[in-house]
Amino acid sequence: MTTVDPTVPQVTPHQLDVPQTAALPPQHNGPDAAALLETTFVRSWKAPIAFGVFTLLALILFVVFGRTGESSFRLSTDSDLIQLPLVTVAAVATSIGITIVLALISLFSFFLVATAKRVPLWLTAVFAVMFLTAFLTWAAVGATVQVPGLLVGALSLSVPLIFGALGGVISERVGVVNVAIEGQMLAGAFVSAVIASISGQVFLGLLAAMIAGALVSSVLAVFSIRYFVDQVIVGVVLNVLVVGLTSFLYSQVLQKNAEVLNTPVRFQRIDIPVLSEIPILGPLLFRQTIIVYIVYIAVFAVYWGLFKTRWGLRLRSVGEHPQAADTVGINVARTRFWNVLLAGAIAGIGGAYFTLGSVGAFNKEMTAGAGYIALAAVIFGRWDPIRATLAALLFGFATNLQSSLSIIGSPVPSEFMLMLPYVVTIFAVAGVVGRVRGPAASGKPYRKS
Amino acid sequence: MSETTTPVAPAPEADDRPQWHAVMREIVGGSAMISVLAVVLALVAGAVLIALTDEKVQATAGYFAARPGDLIAAVLSAISGAYVALFQGSIYDFRQTDFLAGIRPITETLTFATPLIAAGLGVGLAFRVGLFNIGGRGQMLIAAACAGWVGWSFQLPAPLHLILAILAGVVGGAVWGGIVGLLKARTGAHEVIVTIMLNFVALYLVMFLLRTPGLLQAPGTNNPISPAVLPSAVLPKLFGPEFNLHWGFIVVVAATIYVAYLLNRSSLGFKFRAVGENPNAARVAGINVKSMYVYAMLISGGLVGLAGVQQMLGTVTSGFSSGIDAGIGFDAITVALLGRSKPWGIFAAGVLFGAFKAGGFAMQASQGVPIDIVVVVQALIVLFIAAPPLIRVIFRLPTPVGHLPATRSKPGKPAPVEAPSKEAVR
Numbered sequence: 001m002t003t004v005d006p007t008v009p010q011v012t013p014h015q016l017d018v019p020q021t022a023a024l025p026p027q028h029n030g031p032d033a034a035a036l037l038e039t040t041f042v043r044s045w046k047a048p049i050a051f052g053v054f055t056l057l058a059l060i061l062f063v064v065f066g067r068t069g070e071s072s073f074r075l076s077t078d079s080d081l082i083q084l085p086l087v088t089v090a091a092v093a094t095s096i097g098i099t100i101v102l103a104l105i106s107l108f109s110f111f112l113v114a115t116a117k118r119v120p121l122w123l124t125a126v127f128a129v130m131f132l133t134a135f136l137t138w139a140a141v142g143a144t145v146q147v148p149g150l151l152v153g154a155l156s157l158s159v160p161l162i163f164g165a166l167g168g169v170i171s172e173r174v175g176v177v178n179v180a181i182e183g184q185m186l187a188g189a190f191v192s193a194v195i196a197s198i199s200g201q202v203f204l205g206l207l208a209a210m211i212a213g214a215l216v217s218s219v220l221a222v223f224s225i226r227y228f229v230d231q232v233i234v235g236v237v238l239n240v241l242v243v244g245l246t247s248f249l250y251s252q253v254l255q256k257n258a259e260v261l262n263t264p265v266r267f268q269r270i271d272i273p274v275l276s277e278i279p280i281l282g283p284l285l286f287r288q289t290i291i292v293y294i295v296y297i298a299v300f301a302v303y304w305g306l307f308k309t310r311w312g313l314r315l316r317s318v319g320e321h322p323q324a325a326d327t328v329g330i331n332v333a334r335t336r337f338w339n340v341l342l343a344g345a346i347a348g349i350g351g352a353y354f355t356l357g358s359v360g361a362f363n364k365e366m367t368a369g370a371g372y373i374a375l376a377a378v379i380f381g382r383w384d385p386i387r388a389t390l391a392a393l394l395f396g397f398a399t400n401l402q403s404s405l406s407i408i409g410s411p412v413p414s415e416f417m418l419m420l421p422y423v424v425t426i427f428a429v430a431g432v433v434g435r436v437r438g439p440a441a442s443g444k445p446y447r448k449s
Numbered sequence: 450m451s452e453t454t455t456p457v458a459p460a461p462e463a464d465d466r467p468q469w470h471a472v473m474r475e476i477v478g479g480s481a482m483i484s485v486l487a488v489v490l491a492l493v494a495g496a497v498l499i500a501l502t503d504e505k506v507q508a509t510a511g512y513f514a515a516r517p518g519d520l521i522a523a524v525l526s527a528i529s530g531a532y533v534a535l536f537q538g539s540i541y542d543f544r545q546t547d548f549l550a551g552i553r554p555i556t557e558t559l560t561f562a563t564p565l566i567a568a569g570l571g572v573g574l575a576f577r578v579g580l581f582n583i584g585g586r587g588q589m590l591i592a593a594a595c596a597g598w599v600g601w602s603f604q605l606p607a608p609l610h611l612i613l614a615i616l617a618g619v620v621g622g623a624v625w626g627g628i629v630g631l632l633k634a635r636t637g638a639h640e641v642i643v644t645i646m647l648n649f650v651a652l653y654l655v656m657f658l659l660r661t662p663g664l665l666q667a668p669g670t671n672n673p674i675s676p677a678v679l680p681s682a683v684l685p686k687l688f689g690p691e692f693n694l695h696w697g698f699i700v701v702v703a704a705t706i707y708v709a710y711l712l713n714r715s716s717l718g719f720k721f722r723a724v725g726e727n728p729n730a731a732r733v734a735g736i737n738v739k740s741m742y743v744y745a746m747l748i749s750g751g752l753v754g755l756a757g758v759q760q761m762l763g764t765v766t767s768g769f770s771s772g773i774d775a776g777i778g779f780d781a782i783t784v785a786l787l788g789r790s791k792p793w794g795i796f797a798a799g800v801l802f803g804a805f806k807a808g809g810f811a812m813q814a815s816q817g818v819p820i821d822i823v824v825v826v827q828a829l830i831v832l833f834i835a836a837p838p839l840i841r842v843i844f845r846l847p848t849p850v851g852h853l854p855a856t857r858s859k860p861g862k863p864a865p866v867e868a869p870s871k872e873a874v875r
Binding site: 179219223227229230233234236237238241243244245248249251252256369372373375376379380413415416418419422423425426429430 | 498502504581583632635636638639641642643645646647649650653654656657661779782783786818819821822823824825827828829831832835836838839
């Protein structure tokens with residue numbers, strides 16, 4: 001299996017006529033062809049092979065071992081203004097149809113790679129959605145899937161992951177590996193619960209969560225930037241430290257004064273007029289608490305900031321080549337320090353979502369590994385805010401799928417459903433993502449000489 | 450991770466100084482002193498936390514201006530109560546009149562230390578090859594399931610049965626760790642992600658096996674718990690039935706000797722260390738880096754699996770549930786860091802953390818101080834040890850001769866990508 005050299009993703013597909021594939025007819029022979037820089041393109045068969053495997057899986061599971069019967073999908077809740085009809089499909093026919101589409105997508109991706117083109121992201125997304133639809137149809141034979149509930153629950157599980165992943169992206173892009181996302185989130189959850197309980201102000205709680213996340217981050221920043229300690233080690237130890245501290249304070253202080261210290265006010269749901277009445281998407285995206293609206297803004301702000309502003313350019317240059325950045329006058333240590341703090345603050349909001357958004361009180365180790373999943377989303381998303389967000393959504397969806405399917409009684413044991421996101425991640429990391437290339441200087445301390 | 454400070458060529462003026470001066474500086478500023486001071490500092494921080502959250506202290510602080518003595522007395526009693534309980538629970542209980550009963554705590558410490566050392570050796574070995582094995586939990590669960598299954602399914606004579614059960618567990622852990630090494634070598638999948646993901650996969654797999662009748666569930670129960678291990682497969686107690694310490698401790702000592710031999714004396718260990726120091730240089734030198742990753746993860750997983758075996762056949766012989774790993778897989782990371790990934794260092798660190806664990810339970814029972822404080826102290830110790838310059842600044846220690854300040858070689862974390870490929874493109 002060949003690997004993509006990820007250093008050439010900026011090259012558009014038609015520029016990819018390369019010496020190695022010279023036998024193929026050139027894609028375009030315009031007058032500007034000679035002026036193009038010569039680039040190498042190594043064909044990656046990973047995506048087509050992965051598609052093929054999943055198509056085969058679909059064929060075996062949904063068609064050969066298909067279940068006869070009908071599956072129903074409820075697309076709207078009773079409170080919606082526009083009521084959509086109940087969609088009922090025959091399981092076998094749908095499965096066969098979708099499997100054919102999956103096979104076509106796989107063939108198309110083989111064709112793309114064979115002609116030295118990349119498999120675009122949207123194709124992967126379409127493939128994933130189709131596969132999941134087939135799976136749902138197969139699993140829900142004789143029952144009704146509550147689509148709005150499934151999606152809302154998935155988003156709710158994804159929101160903290162997205163915040164954590166954004167924190168991870170910023171921190172790693174500036175050159176500091178952020179394993180401490182879990183600690184930043186847990187600290188944010190704890191402090192926001194206490195502050196929101198004492199003050200009765202939910203926004204004060206949110207602010208406190210950001211400060212708490214930034215504080216945890218500051219330890220990471222000081223140790224890795226000032227004392228050159230290995231960043232992964234500091235991150236892991238910080239996670240342990242925050243788990244210990246919050247658990248200790250929870251047992252010792254919070255539990256004894258729960259009414260005063262651990263009953264935070266929570267964010268109220270805000271319905272955005274008009275938009276919230278859009279079928280399916282409205283209740284999902286626009287009947288949420290403000291912290292979910294913040295996530296929409298944050299994703300695009302981080303994307304825009306990283307790739308379109310001076311701040312982002314400096315941040316990325318420090319993460320890719322600190323010496324070059326230093327040479328042109330960027331203060332590497334300071335840039336790293338403040339951006340790692342910012343990353344912690346964003347991850348802290350993710351922690352506040354647990355206490356002020358979904359659960360409503362702090363509990364021991366309540367983030368339950370979400371920070372590690374967010375870290376996986378960062379790497380799965382190849383250090384890109386949009387891709388990392390998509391990965392976080394996928395993890396959230398897969399986790400929620402399990403609880404939805406256990407209600408309707410799925411044929412798969414619930415443990416295997418719970419396993420699914422993790423298995424998919426392993427396959428994705430091994431198959432589709434492969435040898436990912438992070439920011440070049442991520443994890444490397446910079447010593448000015 | 451290897452050396453904590455990179456030795457560089459001694460400064461020229463070092464030769465002018467008297468010999469004893471350099472020796473003194475090495476003792477005061479060297480790594481042993483740093484370790485001791487880190488433990489002291491972490492215990493002080495723990496004491497502050499205990500005092501701050503003590504109810505009596507908070508009550509007396511209300512009238513501090515009127516009777517300051519009360520507050521000081523409350524602070525002292527809270528701290529000393531907790532740390533005396535910690536000592537009595539982990540080393541020697543001097544309230545007991547009988548000597549044998551008095552030394553019981555230290556055997557408890559060693560019992561808690563046994564799996565910590567085994568898992569720490571596994572994580573530390575991976576560190577030396579530049580791999581970060583966070584998958585201790587999954588490897589322990591799989592190992593415990595394998596060892597347990599052999600332990601209760603077969604009727605065999607005592608020593609053979611025990612040996613087979615141990616081997617089954619170690620192989621289970623090795624396979625679970627080996628998957629990671631294989632995926633990293635074959636596809637370049639990042640071992641941190643794969644180990645984290647495999648932890649969850651193992652957890653749900655074991656949960657499924659434990660609640661499905663006919664697989665690992667004990668017959669006649671609806672709870673997700675396995676049958677008890679047969680007596681012939683249980684690790685025998687080392688000092689008779691009144692002490693919990695079992696033969697697993699001897700196995701762990703043997704494992705430590707083996708890892709020390711492997712890393713320091715064997716050709717495989719040399720290759721491991723070469724890959725850990727610099728994978729590119731190792732490849733240029735003709736070492737097959739990819740197969741080293743596979744071997745390292747196999748051995749690492751096997752050692753972590755040994756910890757699961759000891760939990761299964763030594764500590765929780767009455768049947769296991771999905772919580773059998775008891776957080777050891779994660780504690781092992783801190784043990785390996787504190788032991789600086791050196792076999793005997795890990796052994797000592799494991800005993801220290803075992804003492805914290807044994808004493809922590811005693812402290813929680815007698816003083817009502819939550820055991821989580823132990824986690825805080827452990828994390829702080831590692832944090833302080835990881836940053837020798839910080840300790841030197843706090844205690845105003847001299848910088849040892851021959852060591853540059855603030856120079857710490859990057860411990861064996863591999864560069865996430867092969868460096869030359871990207872350089873070649875530029």
